Amino acid sequence: xxxxxxxxxxxxxxxxxxxxxxxxxxxxxxxxxxxxxxxxxxxxxxxxxxxxxxxxxxxxxxxxxxxxxxxxxxxxxxxxxxxxxxxxxxxxxxxxxxxxxxxxxxxxxxxxxxxxxxxxxxxxxxxxxxxxxxxxxxxxxxxx
Amino acid sequence: xxxxxxxxxxxxxxxxxxxxxxxxxxxxxxxxxxxxxxxxxxxxxxxxxxxxxxxxxxxxxxxxxxxxxxxxxxxxxxxxxxxxxxxxxxxxxxxxxxxxxxxxxxxxxxxxxxxxxxxxxxxxxxxxxxxxxxxxxxxxxxxx
Numbered sequence: 005x006x007x008x009x010x011x012x013x014x015x016x017x018x019x020x021x022x023x024x025x026x027x028x029x030x031x032x033x034x035x036x037x038x039x040x041x042x043x044x045x046x047x048x049x050x051x052x053x054x055x056x057x058x059x060x061x062x063x064x065x066x067x068x069x070x071x072x073x074x075x076x077x078x079x080x081x082x083x084x085x086x087x088x089x090x091x092x093x094x095x096x097x098x099x100x101x102x103x104x105x106x107x108x109x110x111x112x113x114x115x116x117x118x119x120x121x122x123x124x125x126x127x128x129x130x131x132x133x134x135x136x137x138x139x140x141x142x143x144x145x146x147x148x
Numbered sequence: 149x150x151x152x153x154x155x156x157x158x159x160x161x162x163x164x165x166x167x168x169x170x171x172x173x174x175x176x177x178x179x180x181x182x183x184x185x186x187x188x189x190x191x192x193x194x195x196x197x198x199x200x201x202x203x204x205x206x207x208x209x210x211x212x213x214x215x216x217x218x219x220x221x222x223x224x225x226x227x228x229x230x231x232x233x234x235x236x237x238x239x240x241x242x243x244x245x246x247x248x249x250x251x252x253x254x255x256x257x258x259x260x261x262x263x264x265x266x267x268x269x270x271x272x273x274x275x276x277x278x279x280x281x282x283x284x285x286x287x288x289x290x291x292x
Contacts, residue, residue, distance in 0.1 A: 009164060009198035009229065011254045013157065018254075020153060022166045054153035085153065110155045110162075 008033045010040050015047040016117060017079075018110070021063075022055040030066045034073060041077045048117030049074045050110060054085035064099045071104050080120045082106065082113040152177045154184050159191040160261060161223075162254070165207075166199040174210045178217060185221045192261030193218045194254060198229035208243045215248050224264050226250065226257040 006029055011018040017040055023029065037049060051067060053059065059067075071081035082105045094101065107113035150173055155162040161184055167173065181193060195211060197203065203211075215225035226249045238245065251257035 006166075007199065009166065009196065011162075011164065011196060011198070011229070013254055013258070018155075018162075020155065020164045020166070022150075022153065022164070052153060052155060054155070055151065085155070110157055114157070 007036070010036055012040070012044055012046065015045070016050055016114060017041065017044065017046045017048070018050045018052065020052040020055070025063060025066060030062075034066070034070055037070060038073050038077065041074060041079050046079050047121050048114075049079050049081045050113045050117070051081065051083045052085045052110060053083060053090070054087070056087075056090060059086070059090050059094055059099070059101075061097070061099060064094070064101055067104050068102055075103075080105065080117045082116050084108065084110050084113040151180070154180055156184070156188055156190065159189070160194055160258060161185065161188065161190045161192070162194045162196065164196040164199070169207060169210060174206075178210070178214055181214060182217050182221065185218060185223050190223050191265050192258075193223050193225045194257045194261070195225065195227045196229045196254060197227060197234070198231070200231075200234060203230070203234050203238055203243070203245075205241070205243060208238070208245055211248050212246055219247075224249070224261045226260050228252065228254050228257040 006023050008019055008021060008023065008029065011020075017037065019033070019037065025033075040046065041049070049070065051070065053063075056063070067081075067083055074081045083101070084107045086106060105116060107116050150167050152163055152165060152167065152173065155164075161181065163177070163181065169177075184190065185193070193214065195214065197207075200207065211225075211227055218225045227245070228251045230250060249260060251260050
């Protein structure tokens with residue numbers, strides 16, 4: 005049985021779906037992902053579907069299930085890399101991908117997860133918003 | 149024909165090989181990668197082979213070719229996620245993966261690429277090694 009690899013990048017788990025998903029592969033992926041989220045304390049799951057020519061109701065349901073499982077485990081799920089044709093077919097089929105966030109590519113997906121995370125976090129790092137160079141702020145203090 | 153998706157993460161291109169590579173898929177991947185490196189100006193290529201049960205001479209040659217092409221285009225190639233059994237088989241087959249760097253997982257591969265990059269870059273950012281909080285440095289100035 006084929007197994008979809010799960011890659012850890014920082015606090016994000018990345019899954020690139022390239023093979024046709026069978027019932028068994030889908031269940032295995034859900035179990036593997038749940039285990040990895042718990043083991044790594046990941047904050048987000050990115051599911052890349054660049055390779056998919058079509059997202060039918062089966063895959064749609066799988067994505068929804070993964071999103072629900074991740075949510076319970078305190079991780080955001082973002083589906084990335086959807087092709088234009090896939091989006092059109094999804095709408096034509098009347099599938100809405102309930103509860104699933106999407107982003108255009110992996111980088112935007114990561115930003116989305118980071119942004120969702122920042123909302124939850126305290127705002128410690130906003131204190132020193134003088135800019136990375138910090139030049140002007142120091143000068144003002146010195147000139148007084 | 150199946151196409152292996154190439155994901156851009158920062159200045160790195162990530163390829164997760166999950167399908168059996170045919171001659172045509174391999175050539176297509178090499179072409180796609182070369183184009184993406186040029187288009188994105190990527191500094192590194194990570195090839196994840198977690199899903200591969202075996203790396204035979206064909207796949208080994210493909211990896212070597214990709215590494216060579218990337219090198220010409222000024223990008224480091226790192227193969228990540230090799231299973232223990234694959235490593236053993238590689239050695240038993242007498243394949244050495246010439247010119248290919250490997251790392252245990254995606255994160256270490258990224259570190260490897262970043263480290264190789266840092267060697268080339270100037271050391272601008274080492275100047276301000278007072279620490280990210282910058283607190284003590286400012287206080288010293290103020291107390292004078």
